[in-house]
Amino acid sequence: MTEIRRYAIYHAPPAGGLARRAADWLGWDAERGQVAPHPDLGLPAGEMTGEPRRYGFHATIKPPFRLREGQTVEGLVQALDALAARLPPVVLTGLEMRPLGGFLALVPEAESAALQDLAAEVVCALDPFRAPLTEAEIARRRPERLTPRQRELLALWGYPYVLEEFRFHMTLTDRLSPELTDRATPILRAWFNEVLPRPYRIEDLCLFGEKADDGQFVLLSRHPLKGGAQRLGY
Numbered sequence: 001m002t003e004i005r006r007y008a009i010y011h012a013p014p015a016g017g018l019a020r021r022a023a024d025w026l027g028w029d030a031e032r033g034q035v036a037p038h039p040d041l042g043l044p045a046g047e048m049t050g051e052p053r054r055y056g057f058h059a060t061i062k063p064p065f066r067l068r069e070g071q072t073v074e075g076l077v078q079a080l081d082a083l084a085a086r087l088p089p090v091v092l093t094g095l096e097m098r099p100l101g102g103f104l105a106l107v108p109e110a111e112s113a114a115l116q117d118l119a120a121e122v123v124c125a126l127d128p129f130r131a132p133l134t135e136a137e138i139a140r141r142r143p144e145r146l147t148p149r150q151r152e153l154l155a156l157w158g159y160p161y162v163l164e165e166f167r168f169h170m171t172l173t174d175r176l177s178p179e180l181t182d183r184a185t186p187i188l189r190a191w192f193n194e195v196l197p198r199p200y201r202i203e204d205l206c207l208f209g210e211k212a213d214d215g216q217f218v219l220l221s222r223h224p225l226k227g228g229a230q231r232l233g234y
Helices: 017-026 050-055 073-086 113-125 135-140 148-157 178-193
Strands: 004-011 059-065 090-092 095-100 103-108 200-202 204-211 217-224
Touching (some): 017 178, 073 113
Antiparallel strands (some): 004 059, 204 217
């Protein structure tokens, strides 16, 4: 059995056109746990996708964490299943591709209070399973570059971009030069626009795990959101 060293709660699209194209573009299919072939789009896909390839195609809800001493993965799965059972699905008008902090990502077309609420609930409710950050883990977040509020969130929740700092995004590339961003944007926009669902539904939470042997993330389980009516994200 594969040893898992960290866990994360992500959103990942179900099997279909978007999931398939994203896995091929990144070169890693997290659901199958296997390498995927890059498409021939006239771009250096392998050189552009090193970091997102490791994590698989996803949007972070609760960032990767080590299990706290005394907690078990079985307990985490049960808690996640119970949490998902009481949280409603979220419906967004759609997704669009944009440059974001130097990389390209799929983001919601409009802000969504329902999505912000979902992410905040997951971060807070499952935090008893998260081991405290080590000094080395804190240092890797470069706290000197964070705002005071982001440093506070890092200390409280193990990550600076949660609660009001959370921005839903599905990363497609590493940080790119402006020239490569300009070149890649229309190509990738055309590649993904064909398979972007409208509206875009978030109907489950995904438990991902980081494999200890190679650091790749894989999908471990899906947990349907069953809590009442879907909440419109617009």
